[in-house]
Amino acid sequence: AEGSRGSAAVAQDLKNRETQKERQGKLDLNPPRGTRDFYPEDMRTRSWLFELWRQVARDHAFEEYDAPVLESEDLFVRKAGEEVTEQLYNFEDKGGRRVALRPEMTPSLARMVMAKRNGLVMPVKWFSFPQCWRYERMTRGRRREHYQWNMDVWGVSGVEAEAELLSAITTFFKRVGLTAEDVGIKVSSRGVLAEVLAALDVPDAKFSATCVLVDKLEKLPLEAIQGDLTALGLEESVVRRLLDVVQSRDFPSLETAIGAKSTALAQLRQLFEYARAYNFEEWLVLDASVVRGLAYYTGIVFEAFDRKGELRAICGGGRYDKLLETFGGEALPAVGFGFGDAVIMELLESKGLVPSLSLGLDALVFAMEAGLQGIAIRAATSLRAAGLTVDLQLEARKTKWALKHADRLGATYVVIVGPEEVAGCNVRVKEMATGQQHVVAIANLESWISATFTT
Numbered sequence: 001a002e003g004s005r006g007s008a009a010v011a012q013d014l015k016n017r018e019t020q021k022e023r024q025g026k027l028d029l030n031p032p033r034g035t036r037d038f039y040p041e042d043m044r045t046r047s048w049l050f051e052l053w054r055q056v057a058r059d060h061a062f063e064e065y066d067a068p069v070l071e072s073e074d075l076f077v078r079k080a081g082e083e084v085t086e087q088l089y090n091f092e093d094k095g096g097r098r099v100a101l102r103p104e105m106t107p108s109l110a111r112m113v114m115a116k117r118n119g120l121v122m123p124v125k126w127f128s129f130p131q132c133w134r135y136e137r138m139t140r141g142r143r144r145e146h147y148q149w150n151m152d153v154w155g156v157s158g159v160e161a162e163a164e165l166l167s168a169i170t171t172f173f174k175r176v177g178l179t180a181e182d183v184g185i186k187v188s189s190r191g192v193l194a195e196v197l198a199a200l201d202v203p204d205a206k207f208s209a210t211c212v213l214v215d216k217l218e219k220l221p222l223e224a225i226q227g228d229l230t231a232l233g234l235e236e237s238v239v240r241r242l243l244d245v246v247q248s249r250d251f252p253s254l255e256t257a258i259g260a261k262s263t264a265l266a267q268l269r270q271l272f273e274y275a276r277a278y279n280f281e282e283w284l285v286l287d288a289s290v291v292r293g294l295a296y297y298t299g300i301v302f303e304a305f306d307r308k309g310e311l312r313a314i315c316g317g318g319r320y321d322k323l324l325e326t327f328g329g330e331a332l333p334a335v336g337f338g339f340g341d342a343v344i345m346e347l348l349e350s351k352g353l354v355p356s357l358s359l360g361l362d363a364l365v366f367a368m369e370a371g372l373q374g375i376a377i378r379a380a381t382s383l384r385a386a387g388l389t390v391d392l393q394l395e396a397r398k399t400k401w402a403l404k405h406a407d408r409l410g411a412t413y414v415v416i417v418g419p420e421e422v423a424g425c426n427v428r429v430k431e432m433a434t435g436q437q438h439v440v441a442i443a444n445l446e447s448w449i450s451a452t453f454t455t
């Protein structure tokens with residue numbers, strides 16, 4: 001049913017709003033707070049990054065999917081005190097529905113898997129580049145949106161799935177020119193915390209919120225969290241034990257902390273063994289302090305970091321075997337990661353690893369006089385039919401300007417449609433790299449092109 005206010009009332013609201021003109025004010029030309037415009041030169045860099053991500057996903061035989069940026073708020077309501085839900089970009093729409101701009105993609109993915117579950121061939125290996133949102137009080141002036149490469153595997157309960165995802169992450173890092181000296185990937189397992197909490201008879205129901213608090217303890221002083229820990233009913237002895245266990249930074253100390261029979265320990269050992277087979281073990285760092293801040297992780301968790309320690313986490317992920325149950329569905333094992341577009345670009349720029357990206361143009365075609373535009377169109381169309389990228393100037397140009405512009409755009413060739421050339425049924429083609437010029441019969445342009453143009 002329509003929401004609390006009829007559409008007529010809503011339309012009247014808009015009529016009552018002052019237009020910019022009535023306000024006599026200038027339109028604010030900035031994008032909304034915390035968001036970014038991507039002008040063509042920014043878009044070239046973003047497309048370069050996404051294309052690298054897409055190639056890696058394809059090399060690992062993952063399939064691309066997408067979902068609406070707008071979801072029911074229900075998808076993200078969780079009670080574990082996560083930052084991601086406390087900063088939900090949520091509102092009521094004109095139909096009175098509670099909706100939200102997605103803060104992450106995994107719940108949408110879970111909804112899609114649950115909706116088609118019996119029709120899906122397992123394992124599901126899917127990827128996406130969702131723009132994700134948060135409503136952060138601008139006190140910290142942080143962004144409110146980012147694009148986040150997501151890769152997930154559904155239907156595999158073994159750490160083979162985590163290993164494959166870490167292969168994708170390290171493959172990307174290697175492809176973009178980063179080494180294991182630049183970046184490490186901290187790996188741990190929430191199974192370690194689960195075993196510790198079970199041994200101390202802490203109820204399962206407290207597991208997620210405890211993990212979120214332990215994650216916060218890595219970033220904030222104990223006093224800042226003490227209230228939450230007490231509210232959760234975690235005794236001091238339990239907190240001390242957890243803080244002790246998360247100090248482990250190698251297998252011997254972790255084994256001492258949780259015992260040789262630990263299942264979580266065995267899974268971590270298996271993962272490091274697979275890492276050797278994939279040749280990415282040098283990137284991994286066992287670090288029990290890695291918990292990650294999402295409530296639904298249940299097993300292995302990991303996050304990539306810059307070894308200089310100057311930036312926030314580059315990417316992160318983990319196993320979330322119980323997410324479908326929280327949506328009222330049958331359990332289905334799952335693991336995935338999110339890889340934001342901002343921190344990685346900061347790191348790549350700091351290392352000079354972002355290439356300068358020109359338009360990549362094969363030819364610029366221009367008429368010297370308006371009356372010759374038809375010939376210029378024919379020439380451009382022939383070039384395009386031969387598969388070339390062509391900038392056809394839509395107004396008559398002076399040759400000097402056209403050559404300067406061709407240089408600016410990085411065009412390989414310039415096709416000059418001038419009165420003298422056309423009088424002889426020709427056009428002039430200039431090779432920008434060598435300055436060499438060719439007079440080519442318009443009738444032969446297409447065959448000359450395929451013989452000459454090597455793109």
Ligand SMILES: Nc1ccc(Br)nc1
Nearest residue numbers: 103132133134144145
């Ligand atoms: N979840 C989330 C959304 C948007 C940004 Br920016 N960072 C994190």
